[in-house]
Amino acid sequence: xxxxxxxxxxxxxxxxxxxxxxxxxxxxxxxxxxxxxxxxxxxxxxxxxxxxxxxxxxxxxxxxxxxxxxxxxxxxxxxxxxxxxxxxxxxxxxxxxxxxxxxxxxxxxxxxxxxxxxxxxxxxxxxxxxxxxxxxxxxxxxxxxxxxxxxxxxxxxxxxxxxxxxxxxxxxxxxxxxxxxxxxxxxxxxxxxxxxxxxxxxxxxxxxxxxxxxxxxxxxxxxxxxxxxxxxxxxxxxxxxxxxxxxxxxxxxxxxxxxxxxxxxxxxxxxxxxxxxxxxxxxxxxxxxxxxxxxxxxxxxxxxxxxxxxxxxxxxxxxxxxxxxxxxxxxxxxxxxxxxxxxxxxxxxxxxxxxxxxxxxxxxxxxxxxxxxxxxxxxxxxxxxxxxxxxxxxxxxxxxxxxxxxxxxxxxxxxxxxxxxxxxxxxxxxxxxxxxxxxxxxxxxxxxxxxxxxxxxxxxxxxxxxxxxxxxxxxxxxxxxxxxxxxxxxxxxxxxxxxxxxxxxxxxxxxxxxxxxxxxxxxxx
Numbered sequence: 001x002x003x004x005x006x007x008x009x010x011x012x013x014x015x016x017x018x019x020x021x022x023x024x025x026x027x028x029x030x031x032x033x034x035x036x037x038x039x040x041x042x043x044x045x046x047x048x049x050x051x052x053x054x055x056x057x058x059x060x061x062x063x064x065x066x067x068x069x070x071x072x073x074x075x076x077x078x079x080x081x082x083x084x085x086x087x088x089x090x091x092x093x094x095x096x097x098x099x100x101x102x103x104x105x106x107x108x109x110x111x112x113x114x115x116x117x118x119x120x121x122x123x124x125x126x127x128x129x130x131x132x133x134x135x136x137x138x139x140x141x142x143x144x145x146x147x148x149x150x151x152x153x154x155x156x157x158x159x160x161x162x163x164x165x166x167x168x169x170x171x172x173x174x175x176x177x178x179x180x181x182x183x184x185x186x187x188x189x190x191x192x193x194x195x196x197x198x199x200x201x202x203x204x205x206x207x208x209x210x211x212x213x214x215x216x217x218x219x220x221x222x223x224x225x226x227x228x229x230x231x232x233x234x235x236x237x238x239x240x241x242x243x244x245x246x247x248x249x250x251x252x253x254x255x256x257x258x259x260x261x262x263x264x265x266x267x268x269x270x271x272x273x274x275x276x277x278x279x280x281x282x283x284x285x286x287x288x289x290x291x292x293x294x295x296x297x298x299x300x301x302x303x304x305x306x307x308x309x310x311x312x313x314x315x316x317x318x319x320x321x322x323x324x325x326x327x328x329x330x331x332x333x334x335x336x337x338x339x340x341x342x343x344x345x346x347x348x349x350x351x352x353x354x355x356x357x358x359x360x361x362x363x364x365x366x367x368x369x370x371x372x373x374x375x376x377x378x379x380x381x382x383x384x385x386x387x388x389x390x391x392x393x394x395x396x397x398x399x400x401x402x403x404x405x406x407x408x409x410x411x412x413x414x415x416x417x418x419x420x421x422x423x424x425x426x427x428x429x430x431x432x433x434x435x436x437x438x439x440x441x442x443x444x445x446x447x448x449x450x451x452x453x454x455x456x457x458x459x460x461x462x463x464x465x466x467x468x469x470x471x472x473x474x475x476x477x478x479x480x481x482x483x484x485x486x487x488x489x490x491x492x493x494x495x496x497x498x499x500x501x502x503x504x505x506x507x508x509x510x511x512x513x514x515x516x517x518x519x520x521x522x523x524x525x
Contacts, residue, residue: 006116007033010072010098013049013110022106025082028096034071037107037114037176044068049098049114051107051176052076052088056507059091072096074110076103108208111179118182119211122190125345126197126207128243129218129253131391132338133171133196135365136218139342140194143359147351152185154178155196157366157385157498162188167502169509172201175208182210192349199230203239207246214345215247215269218338219256221390226420241265249273251344253337254288263289275344277309277337291318294344296326296336301402305331305371311343311353324353328360332369333401334394367498372519379483380406380491381519385498387412387442389425392495396433399491407488411438411479412495413472414456415504416447423455431464434493439468440475442496443504472503473513480522494519 011030018024035047041061044050046069052062053076062073075088077099084097100106112119125140127133134157144151152161156171161184172195173181185193197215201207220240222233230236241262244250250269252262254276266272275294278285285295291314299309307328315321328339339360346356370383380403386395399408410430414422430437437460439453453468460466469475476494483490494515501517502509513521 007035008114009033010096013098013113016110016113017100017106020105020109022109023082023101024106025077025099026096027084027099028072028094030096032072032096034114036180037074037111038065038070039107039174039176041065041068044070047071049074049110051103051174053103053107059087062088062091066092066095070095072098074098074100074103074107076100104205105208108175108205111175112209115179115183118179118186121186122182123192123213123349124182124210125192125194125214125216125349126210126212126243126247127195127216127218127341128197128199128202128240129216129256130221130223130388131386131394132218132334132341133198134385135335135338135368136216136341136345137194137196138365138368139339139360139363140345142363143342143346143351143356144192144194144349146359147346147355149192150190151192151194152181152188152190153194154181157500161185161193162190167500169502169504171196171198172206175206178206178210197243199236199239202242203230203235210246212243212247214249214251214348215243216251216341216345217241217243217256217262217266218253218341219390220258220262221388221393222421222425223388223390223419226418229418237261244268249348251275251341251348253341254290254292255284255337260289273344273348275340277340279333279336294340294347296340299333299336302327304329307331307333307336309336309339311340313347322353324357326357326360329362330365330369331371331402332395333398335369367500367514367516370499370516370519372516372523374484374523378489379480379523380489381480381494381523382491383494383498383516383519385496387415387496388419388422389429392426392429395493395495396430399493400433403491405489407436407486407490408434408493409436409438409479409483409490410434410493410495411440411475412493413440413442413444413449414452415443416445416452418445423452424459427456427460427464427466431461431466435465437464437466438475438479439466441470441472441503445504446506472497472515473518476515476518477522480519484522492519 010026034049038044039051041064044065050065050070050073161181163184249271250266274292276292277296296309372381439456
């Protein structure tokens with residue numbers, strides 16, 4: 001049963017902020033009570049504290065929030081006296097305001113108080129990395145379900161807190177939304193939250209003050225470098241390393257680039273656990289700076305497209321305490337690394353190997369390495385969320401190794417307004433492996449799809465075949481139909497959108513047919 005709520009006044013929230021050295025004051029009645037928070041005026045409920053924040057914020061949003069029942073609003077003041085911007089006063093003349101010097105930090109500090117510290121009743125697991133976060137999160141979730149638990153999940157694919165379940169738009173939500181999801185998880189009777197933690201979430205204090213029982217660092221590569229995200233790789237990398245400042249146990253992949261620096265940063269956590277996979281032809285374990293607590297060896301392919309391997313777990317004295325054979329119901333050699341990360345975290349949470357085996361044997365990650373084949377096997381479509389340089393390199397390398405005799409066609413785009421380096425990196429990497437590239441729409445936001453695709457064409461390696469089909473649904477259908485008609489067997493890689501059924505265009509998210517749905521319609525007809 002949900003616990004009894006204790007109303008909080010604006011004056012009490014001022015005390016909370018001042019205790020953390022955030023300058024704050026109340027405009028209006030300090031005895032005004034608030035219940036819950038919202039950063040989107042469309043999500044406001046009666047009694048909420050509405051947050052006025054964002055580059056695209058307009059006073060009309062505050063008007064809408066007040067009409068929806070917001071009891072007060074949080075805003076950033078100006079000048080030495082923390083004056084409320086005149087346009088906000090005009091929009092909500094009689095509504096009290098919590099006025100602060102730093103609205104981003106302030107909302108992160110008051111959110112856990114307003115939501116009555118749900119983290120005290122939860123096991124919170126945070127996963128960061130350039131690639132694999134979603135896959136690892138779903139693998140761990142599947143293991144926990146097999147162990148009889150019902151975890152919540154927050155990430156780039158979906159948000160499920162026990163009360164709401166929908167397709168996500170942000171990997172790590174802003175603080176008011178994050179803490180609401182944590183509270184919903186507790187009220188729904190769940191006791192574990194598995195969440196992806198993005199570099200943006202760490203850099204911009206979205207997870208400020210959230211204690212992580214486990215913080216997992218998967219890997220690091222170049223991504224999210226732009227004028228609106230990270231100015232350079234160092235800023236991106238150092239932002240990700242901040243996860244270790246708020247976790248009890250740091251879990252580190254010894255195969256990551258810059259592993260020495262990652263391990264050094266991990267020392268901020270009271271405990272460090274490591275893992276590594278020994279793939280054929282590689283010497284990860286031999287070259288590791290330390291002996292991993294968890295290792296995977298003997299990786300082999302299974303007839304149905306899955307993988308098998310042996311997990312070796314070390315005991316407190318460094319000896320091999322147990323060896324367990326695991327079968328993973330997903331293709332892709334790189335998914336052994338993801339599975340081992342999930343296994344390590346499950347073991348640290350006290351889960352046994354029977355549940356681990358059951359959870360991984362039939363795991364499905366929506367839109368990750370989804371295989372759709374034509375009836376005669378002539379065309380194999382691979383639907384995957386791979387969307388950056390590191391995930392492209394890993395995925396294409398695995399596909400070429402597993403399907404050496406097939407023609408490879410790759411369909412993808414690049415997002416608008418962010419991660420501009422992908423417009424150079426993605427065609428360069430894909431062009432090293434694929435026989436033909438098709439450029440199309442992928443979350444253009446406020447950029448023109450034509451301009452994004454033109455940049456992809458410009459950076460396509462010389463001699464690599466490519467074309468542009470702007471409409472994504474048309475592009476997927478056309479590419480698969482051609483493949484069915486061709487004499488040569490092929491692998492068609494549909495990348496970046498996975499199982500998503502919305503497209504970010506301007507400020508809207510209209511519904512589309514997912515790549516997975518289209519692949520099934522064309523190939524299984």
